[in-house]
Amino acid sequence: MSAPAFRPRPGQTYDSLRRSFRYDIPPRFNLGSACCDPHDRARTALVTVAEDGAVVRTSFGELSDLTSGLAAGLAGSGIARGDRVGVVVPQSLATGVAHLAVWKLGAVSIPLAGLFGPDALGFRLRDAGAVAVIATPENRAKVEEAVPEARVIEVGPEFDALCRSNPLPVVDTAAEDPAFLIYTSGTTGSPKGALHAHRTLFGHLPAFELYYEFAPQPDDVIWTPADWAWIGGLMDVLIPAWYHGMTVLTDQADFDPHRAVAVMRAHGVTLAFLPPTALKMMRAAGVDGAGLRLRAIFSGGEALGEEMLGWAQHTLGCHINEGYGQTEANIVVGNCASVWPVRPGSMGRPIPGHDVQVQDDDGNRLVGEVGEIVVGSPDPVMMLGYWNRPEATAEKFRDGWLLTGDLGREDDDGYLWFESRKDDVISSMGYRIGPGEIEESLMGHPAVAMCAVVGIPDEVRGQVPAAFVVVRDGFEPGDELVSDLQRHVRTRLAAHEVPRRIEFLDELPRTTTGKILRRTLRDRIV
Numbered sequence: 001m002s003a004p005a006f007r008p009r010p011g012q013t014y015d016s017l018r019r020s021f022r023y024d025i026p027p028r029f030n031l032g033s034a035c036c037d038p039h040d041r042a043r044t045a046l047v048t049v050a051e052d053g054a055v056v057r058t059s060f061g062e063l064s065d066l067t068s069g070l071a072a073g074l075a076g077s078g079i080a081r082g083d084r085v086g087v088v089v090p091q092s093l094a095t096g097v098a099h100l101a102v103w104k105l106g107a108v109s110i111p112l113a114g115l116f117g118p119d120a121l122g123f124r125l126r127d128a129g130a131v132a133v134i135a136t137p138e139n140r141a142k143v144e145e146a147v148p149e150a151r152v153i154e155v156g157p158e159f160d161a162l163c164r165s166n167p168l169p170v171v172d173t174a175a176e177d178p179a180f181l182i183y184t185s186g187t188t189g190s191p192k193g194a195l196h197a198h199r200t201l202f203g204h205l206p207a208f209e210l211y212y213e214f215a216p217q218p219d220d221v222i223w224t225p226a227d228w229a230w231i232g233g234l235m236d237v238l239i240p241a242w243y244h245g246m247t248v249l250t251d252q253a254d255f256d257p258h259r260a261v262a263v264m265r266a267h268g269v270t271l272a273f274l275p276p277t278a279l280k281m282m283r284a285a286g287v288d289g290a291g292l293r294l295r296a297i298f299s300g301g302e303a304l305g306e307e308m309l310g311w312a313q314h315t316l317g318c319h320i321n322e323g324y325g326q327t328e329a330n331i332v333v334g335n336c337a338s339v340w341p342v343r344p345g346s347m348g349r350p351i352p353g354h355d356v357q358v359q360d361d362d363g364n365r366l367v368g369e370v371g372e373i374v375v376g377s378p379d380p381v382m383m384l385g386y387w388n389r390p391e392a393t394a395e396k397f398r399d400g401w402l403l404t405g406d407l408g409r410e411d412d413d414g415y416l417w418f419e420s421r422k423d424d425v426i427s428s429m430g431y432r433i434g435p436g437e438i439e440e441s442l443m444g445h446p447a448v449a450m451c452a453v454v455g456i457p458d459e460v461r462g463q464v465p466a467a468f469v470v471v472r473d474g475f476e477p478g479d480e481l482v483s484d485l486q487r488h489v490r491t492r493l494a495a496h497e498v499p500r501r502i503e504f505l506d507e508l509p510r511t512t513t514g515k516i517l518r519r520t521l522r523d524r525i526v
Contacts, residue, residue: 010214014340014349017210021352023202025380029175031198032071032103035242036064037170044247046093047221049263051253058093060245063100066093066163070101071170073162077151079132081106081171084181086125086133086150087229088112088143091250094155095228096238097163098134099180103198106171109180110193113229114139122146124183128193128387134159175199181387182231184327193387194327200235201243203381206353207331208240211321212271213296213338216244223249223264224273226514231327236298237273257285265291275514276302277450279312279320284449284472289316298323300331301515303418305440306344322348324418329375329382329402332356333416345440346415347408354379358410363399366410370419373408374401407434424518426455426463431496435518438465438499441492445485447475452508452516453499456525467499468521470507477504501525 012020036045041061048056079085085102087109089095102109110128112121114136125133125147132151133143140152153159173179179198183191209215212222222241226233241248251263255278264272270293274282279299294316300323304312312320323334324347333356335348342348350356355376358366375382377400385393396403407419419425419434426433435453442451450470455463469485471477482502490498503524509517 010338012339017339017352021206023353023380025175025199025202027175028172029198030103030106030170030173031179031201031239032067032100032105033170034201035100035239036060036067039064039245043245045242046096047247047249047267048093049249049251049253049267055267056093063097063242065167066097067100067104068167068170069163069165070097070159071104072168073165074101074105074107074132074153075168076165077132077153077162079105079107082178083107083132084110084128084130086110086112086121086128086130086135086143088114088116088121088133088135088139089155090114090136091228091233092155092252093250094134094136094159096242096248099234099239100242101163103173103179104170106173106177108178108195111180111182111229111231111234113227115227116142118142118146124191124193125150127191128181173198175202176384178384180234182234182327192389192392194383195385195387196383197380199380200330200382201239203353203379204235204240204331205243207323207325207334207351208236210336210339210351211236211296211298211323211331211334213319213321213336215271215296216241216246217270217295219268220271221247221249221267221269222271222273223251223267223269225251225255225260225278226273226275230514231330232273232275232300235330236300236323255281257282257287261287261289261292264294268293270295271297273298274320275299276304276308277510277514279304279308280443280450283308283311283315287315292317294318296321298334300324300334303345303347303436303440305443307440307444309342309344322346323351324348324373324416325381326404326406327383328396329379329404332375332379332381343415346411346417348416349414350416354381356416357401358408358416359401363401367412368409370407370409372422373404373406373416373418374398375404376400377402421518424454426453426465428455428458428461428463428465428496433465433497435465437493438467438489438497441489441497442467442469442485442499444492445488447471447481447485450508452518452521454518454522454525456501456522458500461496464500465497466501466503466521466525468503468505468508468524470505
């Protein structure tokens with residue numbers, strides 16, 4: 001086994017990083033084995049914090065033994081190389097053990113969120129042709145309702161018994177062999193399964209090492225509240241960290257801003273992936289970051305803006321490095337604040353190892369103009385293709401470029417700026433308006449905890465912006481606040497960007513990965 005030659009070092013410039021970069025991907029590689037078997041067996045792999053604060057530590061030696069045992073147990077129960085196995089388990093030791101064991105077996109894991117209902121689980125499990133599902137007792141009933149014929153392995157005594165099976169040799173897999181099948185969030189149309197190979201790890205490592213400011217460092221501890229069923233939780237945190245022999249923290253309680261800070265403080269967390277929603281909740285709750293050891297935070301999914309970046313640095317004591325990617329080609333753009341300057345509102349620059357551009361509909365590169373963000377192929381981070389969807393896979397690519405479906409622009413210095421999804425663009429009186437800028441402006445108002453902007457039909461203008469706002473404690477929703485928010489945007493942006501309609505909600509509808517379901521918001525009005 002070999003690792004990428006690229007390992008960034010303090011003192012390098014962005015240009016030198018790109019010049020020195022190269023991949024060194026072994027032809028034979030097993031992701032499950034690589035994340036536990038080579039490491040110091042005594043080193044802590046996982047710190048589990050129970051709801052009541054009790055702590056359990058799992059070493060890499062224990063992780064290696066559990067995953068090898070489970071792989072053998074699954075094989076003994078008839079699961080073979082290439083079979084698909086669902087994993088419906090929230091953040092826990094069992095989640096990581098399940099994925100690594102399935103990969104050691106040469107089978108394909110399907111990360112699935114426990115928040116899914118029976119219909120969502122049923123679609124994905126049937127589409128994937130899953131032969132078995134590993135699930136917690138709480139999720140077992142939903143799985144059995146969704147797919148009555150499925151073989152369910154329940155986390156508990158049955159799972160533990162399989163983990164004690166006599167180990168078998170790790171299956172010899174090629175780096176190009178499939179490892180996991182992860183479904184898109186399905187904001188438009190039916191979810192599609194993005195099939196990823198074992199070598200996808202190598203495509204994730206450059207961004208991981210830069211987002212987290214030259215990780216791994218001695219005594220690093222990393223944590224995220226993001227579900228490990230999401231590619232962000234799984235591949236931006238858990239798997240690269242274990243590949244590097246780092247300690248990962250998991251908190252079994254539901255996310256609470258004050259508890260999050262207390263847990264990070266108590267367990268010496270140095271690195272965190274905090275999605276925008278979590279950061280906004282922490283700001284709204286007025287958390288106190290005194291005593292934290294954080295040296296880097298990564299965030300992605302939505303632009304944070306200058307105010308949120310400033311708040312985080314002041315309150316949490318470190319920079320936020322924002323990044324960009326999607327299920328099909330993850331973390332390909334971003335920042336490393338100690339190497340290149342962060343430009344608030346920008347997604348950052350293409351991470352070394354990835355070719356990212358903005359192009360027009362004919363495939364011409366654009367600078368200073370809005371076009372579609374595209375990623376050059378081949379790229380180890382990129383999916384093998386959509387599961388059983390060759391036509392959809394073909395449509396995703398154009399002349400060797402993966403089409404993200406996201407609109408953005410590249411400035412003269414190579415920074416990329418997200419505008420919107422293609423179907424989120426608001427066309428009003430000839431103007432093309434992306435919701436992100438309006439949302440950032442609204443977030444600058446003291447009454448706004450969270451917000452989302454969509455386009456709604458207008459007989460005269462074609463479309464106009466509409467805003468959905470979650471109000472912070474101490475502020476009263478009503479006509480007066482509507483007028484104040486509209487005045488706030490008008491004075492900071494432009495008249496055509498002022499939301500013509502503002503509705504107040506207790507919470508914004510989101511996918512299981514935390515992205516705002518703009519289609520649902522549009523349906524409230526249209």
